[in-house]
Amino acid sequence: MKFSSIASGSKGNCLLYENNDVKLLVDAGISKKRIEEGMSEYGSSLEEVNGILITHEHSDHISGLGVVSRKYHIPIYATKGTISKILEDSKVGTIDRNLFNEIEENKDFYMGSTLVTPFSISHDAAQPVAYRFDSDGKSMAVATDMGMYDDYIIGNLKGLDAVLIESNHDINMLQIGPYPYALKRRIWGNKGHLSNETCGNLLNEIISDRLKKVILGHLSKENNLPELAYETIRNEINMADGNYCADDISIQVASRTEPSCHIEF
Template identity: 55%
Template sequence: MRLCSIASGSSGNCIYVGSDTTHLLVDTGISGKKVEFGLNSLDLTTGDLDGILVTHEHSDHIKGLGVVARKCGVPIYATAGTIRAMEDSGSLGKMPEGIFHEVIPDQDCPIGDLTVHPFRISHDAAEPVAYRIGQGKREVGIATDMGVYDDYIVENLKGLDALLLEANHDVNMLQVGKYPYYLKRRILGDKGHLSNETAGQLLCQLLHDNMKQILLGHLSRENNYEALAYETVCAEVTMGDNPYKAKDFRIDVAHRDTASEVVEV
């Protein structure tokens, strides 16, 4: 299996997960041209895609979805609530008949030789989910746009070989920054986004000897920067209640506009 972040940040998200024979995207919140360019860097094209998994209907996750789906007729997988929200908004334009496929939280969905497991997250969207994707015993997770985490989230992210995890903002930068009060409350709330500190605390509960790599993603352009997210998460891991130090693992930051290195599991 391979995991690669094509783009990750508050301005647009698109993650590739695939095997030798099955190729998926998680979200297409960037232009169709950028999606194609990112896939080309993996020696793939949009025509190779077997499905697009949508986490939720916010524009930074579906901006290029209509263009890519219409161009290739690639199936779109999302929860019933997300599908309704996308259709009601009209932001995707006219979509081909039968292109949407419903996924149900906590129920496995086979796509090619991969198994997709959606699970519920806390975010201010219609019916948002994160995804755990596996091939045999190898599994990766994509978990962003979570205001809080709980035992349910932890259980769904345990035992992964690789994980892309949200580290959206630095709390102090957000609090003293230029965002209006209502937006600060939204981001800091239970249906907002994980801070760097909270991401590190969650990671402490997920680390295990066979974890190959962690990518920190969905960084805010205004309220975070890569070095700060990395250092804060690493400090939480090293000082946290777990048997590991941050240096025991490969921890990287997924870039906003360029593809990450390919994670092989």
Template identity: 50%
Template sequence: MRLCSIASGSSGNCIYVGSDQTHLLVDVGISGKRVEQGLNELELTGRDIDGVLITHEHSDHIKGLGVLARKYQIPVYTTGGTVDALSRMNLGKMPEGIFHEIREDETFSVGDLKIDPFTISHDAAQPVGYRIECDDHSVGIATDLGKYNEYIIENLQNLDALLLEANHDIRMLQVGKYPYYLKQRILGDRGHLSNENAGRLLCRLLHDNMKAIFLGHLSRENNYEELAYETVCSEVTLGDNPYKSRDFKIQVAKRDCISEVITV
């Protein structure tokens, strides 16, 4: 099983998760051309993709969906609320029957991958995160979290690898140029996870067999890679857990280029 970020950030998100037999994308918030380039670096093309999982309808998660779906007729899996929201957006004409409606907390499969969608707190129609399993291995995708709770923690237990949002530095956001209402939205329970909260959540998820953590969905205006990394690592090292950050492979998923491929 492999996990790789093709792009991650407030300007566009696209994650690859696959096995030897099955290849998925989680979100397509970048251009079709950039998706293809990323897949090519993985020695794949759009024809190899068996499904696209959409977390929610915001443009940084669906920008390239229309182009990709029309070109390759790839099945799109997402919640009913997200399908309704997408139907009102300018995606162009979508192929008939391409949407497959899923529900939170109901497992479904694509090829040999088992997928568990879970509810996330974000200001979208019906947003979800994903836990994806193959045999005894699992990876998690958790971005656009306004907050986390015991339910989120339970869904992200015992993962081999995780892509976790570290969207903003609270201080940078507070003193930055965003209008007040937008700052309040990002800081709110339906907004985004700060570096500090990403670190605190990670403290609840770490275990001896965690192989890799990507920090993703960084804000271009209110964060930067070194700050996200150092803040999360500090929370882990100083937090109420038996680990130090150096015990794990923690890295930032890049905005504009493909990440290392993690194999579990």
């Protein structure tokens, strides 16, 4: 099982999951050219991709989907609500409806030998989901764009070997930053994004002997710094009452703009 970030941030997201018999993109929120270049960095190409899994319809997750789908005709997997919003989005352009495959929260499906589990997240989108991947005794998940977490999300993130998890903003940077108050409220609200501190708290809920690789993703350019996210997460883990410390885990920060964090497990 391999996983790589092509881009992960508030301005664009595209992630690559690979197994022996399948290659999947999670989101296509950057240009076709950048996706092609990013995949080339990992020795892959869009011609090899078996499906594009969409988390939700916000532009930083689908802005490149129309161009990619029109050239490569890759099957697209998304919830009914997300598909409806994509089809209404004039910026995406026309997409062949036959490419869409409707999925449901909590209803597993196979892509090759990989079991994919979509699960609901709390975000201000039509029908957003995160994804878990299980194959050959290994598990990983992509969980971003979450305003909050609960026992349901914790349950879906238990027993992982690796995770890309949202560490979107530093609370103090957001509070004193230039965003309008309404946008700040959206970001820190229950349907917005996880702060560095909340991300650390969630990680403390799912840390186990298995979880060895953590990628911090979807960082805000305006309201976070990679080194700040990294140190905050380490501090949250080290200060928790559990049996684990930050040195037990490989923690990386995904680049907002460049291919990064290629992991194998």
